[in-house]
Amino acid sequence: MRGGPLVVLGDALLDVDLEGAVERVSPDAPVPVVGGVREHRRAGGAGLAATLAAGLSARDVVLAAPIGGDAPGADLARLLAERVELLPLPLDGTTVRKTRVRAAGQSLVRVDQGDGRMAEALGGDRRERLRRTLRSAGAVLVADYGRGTAAHEEVRRMLAALPRDVPVVWDPHPRGAPPVHAARLVTPNQAEARAFADTPEAGGDPLARAAADAAVLVPRWKAAGVAVTLGERGALLSVGDDVPYVVTAPRTPGRVDACGAGDCFSAAAALALADGGLLGEAVTEAVRQAAAFVASGDPAVEPEPPADDPWHAVRRVRERGGTVVGTGGCFDLLHPGHVGLLRQARALGDLLVVCLNSDASVRSLKGPGRPVMPEQDRARVLAALDCVDAVLVFEEPTPAGLLERLRPDLWVKGADYASADLPEAHIVRRHGGQVVLLPYLEGRSTSRLVERARSRVHDGGEAA
Known part of the structure; x- marks a missing residue:
């Protein structure tokens, strides 16, 4: 077990949910009319991973992420400061805002705004503060949302130079950068693992395909393990051999909103590794917490506390x-x-x-x-x-x-x-x-x- 905070590094977004009810169809187009709308704002992307981690553990959580100076960026910074310590990095462009219109627990449409990306110039003070924060971490979670933070050359050099006893969990993105070598655990979902492996399409059970993809990715990424999340089926952990470790998820009745489950999974895995857990133990705990998160039915609701409390x-x-x-x-x-x-x-x-x-x-x-x-x-x-x-x-x-x-x-x-x-x-x-x-x-x-x-x-x- 290593002391120090969990440091979440990545791209933070502003998520907005407009939740209402549909009682009629618009007379001028065949689209539902959503009335009685309530607006809920929360940190998304790496910001969601950080706030979920703060609710899962008594360990301090630091979020290092580009934050814009515009109104959505100010909202995002305020939401984050309520839950985690914020280390703001420079942002080029406008803060990314993702708005979902929902009714009866179902998303009807999502509107994405903003073009913000991690700025190339870090600045001396921010560079040194980020370096010190990463080296003092109990674990590092890289939450890559394809907005440049995980691809930044200086950031990658800092991550590659971390002591071996600082576990790095990397949650990848299809448009993001590959994990740095020697990451302790990489957590793609099934579609991401298939795309990253880029091997000939194989038939058979999806579990078998995920096992084959993960076995390819372990040596390619020089990772200790790759955990492929399988949605309602749980997760599969490969260390590169022919026999993966599979953790099943409890069934959740009815329709559920799985948005954010991957962030919860990677955050819980990083915390478990920071506490000295083995890879299998980390994946088991991550599946449990992600299942509790999905069962809550609300992406803004933290997972239930650990079962031992x-x-x-x-x-x-x-x-x-x-x-x-x-x-x-x-x-x-x-x-x-x-x-x-x-x-x-x-x-x-x-x-x-x-x-x-x-x-x-x-x-x-x-x-x-x-x-x-x-x-x-x-x-x-x-x-x-x-x-x-x-x-x-x-x-x-x-x-x-x-x-x-x-x-x-x-x-x-x-x-x-x-x-x-x-x-x-x-x-x-x-x-x-x-x-x-x-x-x-x-x-x-x-x-x-x-x-x-x-x-x-x-x-x-x-x-x-």
């Missing part, structure tokens, strides 16, 4: 005025009754937290033969369910102490419980929460499963 997730939901749902139990040998209850519970709110009995707590309740699965495994199985947002383990016979801190808006149990069996109910109510019982799938019981398995072993059959 459930309290942060609870705070975020509360800040947005959402509903925190809690439930608890041993969840030893997860069965359909559990899954049905958890899905119903999650449908009641915006975040489901499962309070899980520790191994010692289960033994005190169920006897010395339980649990069948240790708490780490039970927690991992629960967390793998798409309806479970966080798992908290408690040591006591009841989650009373945990509930004093969690203070759920809803506390959910199965209808096989009665009010008298819920000693924690008064804590939930004292903090303004509501206790509810949900239908429970009859005939499903962990204790019955355990007894059935034991009887089969006793009778000489195979254990379930």
